[in-house]
Amino acid sequence: MTTTLSKPAPAPATSPTRQPTRFGRRVRKLNLPAGAAGWIWLAVIIIPIYYILITSFKSQAGYFSQNPLALPSNPTLENYKMVIANDFGRYFLNSVIVTLGATVPAVVFSFMAAFAIVRGSGRFLKSVNALFLMGLAIPLQATIIPVYLLIIKMNLYDSLLALILPSIAFAIPLTVLILSNFIRDVPNELFESMRLDGCSEWQTMWRLALPLTKPAIVTVAIYNGLGVWNGFLLPLILTQSPELRVLPLALWSFQGQYSVNIPAVLASVVLTTLPILVLYVIGRRQLLSGLTAGFSK
Template sequence: MSALPGLRAGALTAGRRSRARSSQKPVGGVTASLLLWGYAAVALVPLLLMVASSFRSNADLISDPLGAPWPLSVASYKEAWTVGNFATYFANSLLVTCGAVALSTVVATMAAYALARGRSRIFRWLEALFLSGLMLPIHLAILPIFYLFDGMGLIDSRLGLVLMYGASGVPFSIFVLTTFFRQLPVELEEAAQLDGASTWQTFVRIMVPLVRPAVATVAVFRFVPIWNDFLFPLVLLRREEKYTLPVGLTTFFGENATNYSAVFAGLVITTVPLILLFLLATKQIVAGLTAGMTK
């Protein structure tokens, strides 16, 4: 009984210390926040100018480049979408990008699960083989890929782009997903096996939902470079009706170098899907990047 007052005093002291630590603010917190907000404002200025200029006529842009977009005009969007063939470019980019991301994500998720749970030494060798693909930039292999596709009849084929982009994204996806699968306790699979679930059912119904933030992060990080890639569509595609947005935008800019309003509209059409993707997937990206950092 005599030890209770000492314990209570110690608990009160520890409580005061914890409250003091929680009330402390990180050094430079306000300054860092101001710097980040300032950087965000500066980074948004070109984007806002691009959007504002796309709603103005070309004559207004020439006479007053920094004027307000009033009255609003969507004529430049109609011209870019129809005359500039951006509807076809947009559909091609969506088909190639979504197909490649889906292919690489599905293959990498299954491979990462097998590598994370495999106990044989051969799985370590296979993992090292996959990760070695991170050391070679895919653009350095443009000539071998071109000759390979030429022999396979995949030149001027959107399917060829899907296969190439999907294969190039597998090493990075495996690198991320293998780490997440290894953080999951093996007891989950043992409990599923006791309940009569097969390996495939355990993988699809239990393991994949648990690594969903990581899968979303991998998908987003693969979507952006594929959507913005210019070199491979330029080299591997021949006909304009199969061009993706970066190549189509370059062609449109060359034909409308002085039609600034239509060019800005084309830039907005190319940029908006990426902005929407990050706005919709921000929570999943943050959860995927920070998973496992706290216990």
Template sequence: MRRRPNYPAGLGSLVWLFLVGLPLYVLLISTFRTTSNYSSQGPLTFPSQLTLQNYLNDFSNGFGQDFLNTLIVTVSVVAIVLLVVPPLAYAIVRARGRRITIVFRVFLLGLAIPAQAVIVPMFYVISQAGLYDHLIGIILPTAAFCLPVCTLVLTGSMRDITPDLYEAMAMDGASPWRVFLQLVLPLSRGGLSSVVVFAALQAWNGFLFPLILTQSDSTKVITLGLYNFQTEHGVDVPGLLSAVVLSMLPIFIVYLFARRALVQGLMGVGGK
């Protein structure tokens, strides 16, 4: 039987495509325009001459240092999460004691505490520790707020591993660390990818901690560096949008390589 065409669904798809595509078109095409051309012709017209000067100006105005600082923060946060969360999730899944369950529930209370609620004591602790206006002062709080969600995601992924596999490894005389390295980690790729992408997003797009815990240009990250394009005379929109595009590229690349495992991990089938 031939199916009748679904015209309402097609129309809805075209409307959705227009709503999504128009902002992306304005974003990308504006990065190749001069400020005067953008002001005179508006954001929707296609420019008669394209230029890469906006991208070059971004790096000459200090965006490269902001990009490097953000990259350092992101890599450090992801490294801390990968060092702490997998062993913690493995202990929660394999342990059968009531004490571990209570610790896990208390640990997940971090999901209910927003960063805005603890920013004042966090500022005091970071200042007293001598970490104010240092990148490590951004890395540690960001990693701490990533741990509850990452632990929850990876714990669900590890629980999908069947007990028969653990029993087979135990019959072979494998130690707990060998089981963790040779069985649990390879079968938790989906959950690990989800954890990496989530932690990277939180670190890369972080705004509150860098705003409160840093003040000098040498420790400025991308989210704060975007303010450089706003002056008392106006906003350099093409330069700002080109900086936004540059800031999107690393996370977009990470997603391209981890998208399949990421979707599996979020669906809870990372261990199957």
């Protein structure tokens, strides 16, 4: 793959809002090697996904007898019924609770902190900001053992709250960084006029800063939400009851339990991804910009 892709130099980049220039024609000249490489890469990406999808609709007999890449000869929904009958609804609900329970407070608290850091002054706020910045460079997953100890000591082990609290904490540094960059972009005159109108900082935050930074808030919410939704390590370590499983963990134990029934296992893969796929179809731009929150420049 590397060799096929490294040869062609793709066409010059064009900005999305470009205006037709007299060079427009030349730029649009066909670039066959790049196009070919692009289609090859599509195969690399799509074949596994196609395989997951078609296999999830095969019966077990079909799985063993048919060509693995052929469309199912007798498409069946049995696998999906089986996954749903295996408490999928409960795991789904757990994932929703943990994702919302972690994302909403993480974004709200980070927004408040970012507002204070941008608007305030003084040594206290400066040190808090420095602390959050330091948190960006640390691989927080490496602190999982003390987190486990802490959760036990707080009597939270094996509860959904045990997943929510560390998830909020891990999300805070990057969320504060991004939101404070956006709040800083709000023109000072607007803050000034709020002050002249006699608004308190609290009112300014909710009535001025919040509406003006809404796109950034949606972006970081998606970024954090997807991370929590797909998170595996925290649930693996901090819960043990089957009824508290979130989707990735349920997926893992399901494949351990039904390792011979590949179509059913792959149906569970499809079902756990479906909500995000729906989100992708509805709000692709938001989701993609959410994913690179803070990294694109």
